[in-house]
Amino acid sequence: MGKTLVYPKTSSNTVNRYKDRATYDLGPIHSIINSSPVLHVSFSPDPNDPFPAILPMLGQMGSFEYPSADINEPLDCYLHGYVSSRIINLSRSSDSEGLPVCIAATKIDGFVLTLTPNSHSYNYRSAVLHGYATLVTDAQEKMYAMKLMTDSVIPNRWDNTRVPPDNAEMSSTSILRVKIVDGSRKNRTGGPSDEKKDTQRSELTENIWTGVVPVYETFGEPIPSPSNKVKEVPEHIRSYVDSTNESNRAYAENVAVNKLPSKSDTN
């Protein structure tokens, strides 16, 4: 594993409740972002609007300067958007630092069912990043980020499609690069935890089922389009579907019975 880099703890990202569930290590935080098919990105749309906005967006951590950087190293978060959307326009017109954004990704891994509603919980993994979004203007960096995001949906998909994008496609898509200033991750793993006041009452323990319902994302059997002419589902899709289904299920079942140390959990 080598060195462990950590994000600075600030008033924005420091976890105050269940601190043992939190980590500031880059790797575990980045891995949640990269394995989430959708991120929730918040920004302030207008100084006169009291409400923050949230957009569901596709995004990935990456480094154009050091493309071989691994998940534990400092990375930018690339976000994908339509060229005239509000967040793109705000990022384009913001000052040099960029548009302040908050990026969140959450996975629910299980429903933890206990003797009393108050002790009920979720097993989950949640990452939050803060940073400044600016528009990517360099064509090569834009292409790097587009490939990164296409391959985040299905690995190697980019090389199995018609590329490169033509001029019209390049200009209709915008990419934001978010320079991360801090981040945190919070987990809950393990089985039910009831209080003694309930566990010592046999009329409760003999009648109330306690345990965990594992929860995980599943990919179904790929369904060809009416115009598809390729007979077999290609290996780059088949292998990803199968391996992700297996690892998602295994993670949810594992944390239903085993409490993992949050720092070392890079799933």
Add this chain to the structure above:
Amino acid sequence: MGKTLVYPKTSSNTVNRYKDRATYDLGPIHSIINSSPVLHVSFSPDPNDPFPAILPMLGQMGSFEYPSADINEPLDCYLHGYVSSRIINLSRSSDSEGLPVCIAATKIDGFVLTLTPNSHSYNYRSAVLHGYATLVTDAQEKMYAMKLMTDSVIPNRWDNTRVPPDNAEMSSTSILRVKIVDGSRKNRTGGPSDEKKDTQRSELTENIWTGVVPVYETFGEPIPSPSNKVKEVPEHIRSYVDSTNESNRAYAENVAVNKLPSKSDTN
């Protein structure tokens, strides 16, 4: 279905891109919120902090005044939090209107794989609400909301556990009621949609697989805790696990091939 109530279109919630995928009808919006195990809630933590905050939270739409109100009627959004958390403290200290929040829930239903990365898409359902959060102080309303949220995880779970909460439990949990001012929902359903410039090139159509990988949330086999003494998984858990697995899978597979009108889609 009877009457259809709609949220007002404001500058905050009006969808400008792919307008045909949007709806402002209360029912379809509320149903996404209620079937999402986690919501992302954004707020401005501090006037001196440039970054909005996002918290993953448990929440449900409901009406304490009219508990029999159905999903198409005006409802509040109840959110659950620890008593001294930042969002609870801000809501407690905010003026009478409450803390402005944005609430988002998103479901990814499929990866839509086309001839070129530019046409790749997701099938998804996404709801966004804006409103003002205040702390629930009435004990009966608090109990109503706690039952609502427990039963949102597993229907009828509340009545199958040790209730009511005792005084310590009631005072350690806070409930926010968000008065909704506007909302919107956006969907994408259906199969791949490629452009003619690509579909007319046989060297592409004969070599690139196009179709949809359905994506859906699955509940695994319930795993009893080491201290559980109830032999069979109870019916309220078993039936929900089975029926949700079936309906989640069926929805993702259905929208992989059928384009649904967004207004009538109340899943």
